Amino acid sequence: MEQLFEKVFKELGYDVTPKVVKSNKDADFQCDECFKLAKDYHKAPVMIAGEVVDKLKAEPEFDNYFKEVSVAGPGFINIIVSDKYINDQLRKLMGKEILGATKEDKTIVIDYGGPNVAKPLHVGHLRSAVIGQAINNILKFKGNNTISDVHLGDIGTQMGQVIYGILIDFPDTKPEDIEIDLDYLNVTYPKMSALCKEDEKVKAKCLQITKELQDGDPTYRILWQKIVDLSVSDIKRIYDYLDVHFDLWYGESHAYKQFDEMMPYLEKQGILIEDDGAKIIDVKEEGDKIEIPPCLIQKSDGAYLYATSDLGTIWQRVKDFKPDEIIYVVDGRQSMHFVQVFRAANKGKIYNGVLQHHGFGTVNGEDNKPFKTRSGGALKLEDLIKQVKEVFISLREENKNMDEEDIDKIVNAIIKFADLQNNLERNYIFDIKKFSGVAGKTGPYILYTYLRINKIISESSGKLSNAIYSETDRALRLKMLEVSSVIDQASKERRPHYLADYLYDLSVTANNFYQNNKVSGLDGIQKDDFMTILNFNNYIIETLLELLGIKIPKAM
């Protein structure tokens, strides 16, 4: 349609590539190009629009595209497309792969999850997992080769703290004979963390242990491995429940293995500067509005830092995958850190591809500060899931007899859709009600729509006539045509909420169709047309839900 518009504009002597956009007025689409042309061509927009509409109407192909094209207001061109146009587009779309989205074939490493070993997953980890997985799914869908990495925080200070705790609790046992379990971990970490805040000596000791662990102390290594094994299997269990998966379960400890190669390389670049005994990379750039602090590579005591491990990780990824892009789905509060790391990676000639940080907002409590339970701790992710499940089951009698697998799928849908419908970079206030709703703009609403329609569809020829049978039918067909651009937009901006939003819109439109177009009792072409449409509608819902990481239950 845009091509036809361009042809007409050009033939009238206007040099533009006009855009046709969705209209929120009474038309299907509109073209607002005439306003921009008015100045250059010294003509009123209405006049230009009039010329375009007249010429359009004289085109032999007019009926293939339009039912009605008219000038509105001060110079808008309103477009109502013909039924044939809608069906032509739909037929084309149905014949395309990946729902008409544009294909890509980049190699992209995507870093999300980021749990800390020895600490349980809490609500803050939900966002990285859910958003990261969705972005991963979308990029993969478009044909990219994605490599997901959980990037465990497995060798930071908390490890030193827990190891010290173990040494206190098991003073006389040989490290290989010490037996600990998950409950022990869940008690010891908070205990030691609190102790470090009170007691400088304990804190210093923990830091020392951390440093020696990083340097490979054999005793600490043994204990460390025990902690990692325990914790990681627990973390995996929760991610599995959420259907969040990683190709790589690397952590900071893997990055540390790169330092033997990376540090001399950085030295050779001549960018490591000694400063108060520490080694830094100056990452200031001209035009900075704010003074970006230098990137700290090595502490004065020789220990490496957060930024160093992220650089090591990049080093490894470049070596292993030569990625076109590395993207991070990590808490937005770390944006300064990533600016430093990205610049350091560039300046140190470690990587010259695309580095992106998609920082998401925090999950806040009523006080608008990062969420804490009444007792002051973070709400465990597992407890959130349990709560949602309980609420869901108690919602109505039928739910009590529901298939366990189906319940879990719906719980997943509730939680994920509640999170994914928000723009990822915003904070939101955590409200258990938000995570237990099944009415309105929720995951279950979409599942329900799908299942309802699924029940009335039967085989179809997959063909469409040129007929459209009602307003609600027309609306559904038009809505389906938007899917390609929605996927592209979500992928380009790495914003899954575009998909969530569209999925909801589509479901509303489909529910409308369902309510107003009775299928039973139909036969012949109309029945076949309806079946084709509904099949395609559900194919779209299915596909997009999958991209959001939501599975469809058998019944609800």
Place this chain on the structure above:
RNA sequence: GUCUCCGUAGCUCAGCUGGAUAGAGCAACGCCCUUCUAAGGCGUGGGUCAUAGGUUCGAAUCCUAUCGGGGACGCCA
């Protein structure tokens, strides 16, 4: 203090590469189950898009300032 994100209906949020009367959900009220799942559909009320300027034919959207909130700001991660 500097930088940054944000301020849209009672509540929770979309919309922000500028377009015509600003959209959803929840909550409130009214209607629709002898007809493909009422976890549904239809309708009503509810807004100076924080405030003030500016750019523009046109601003919730872009620019500036102010107010209010979150966050970040060198040896933690």
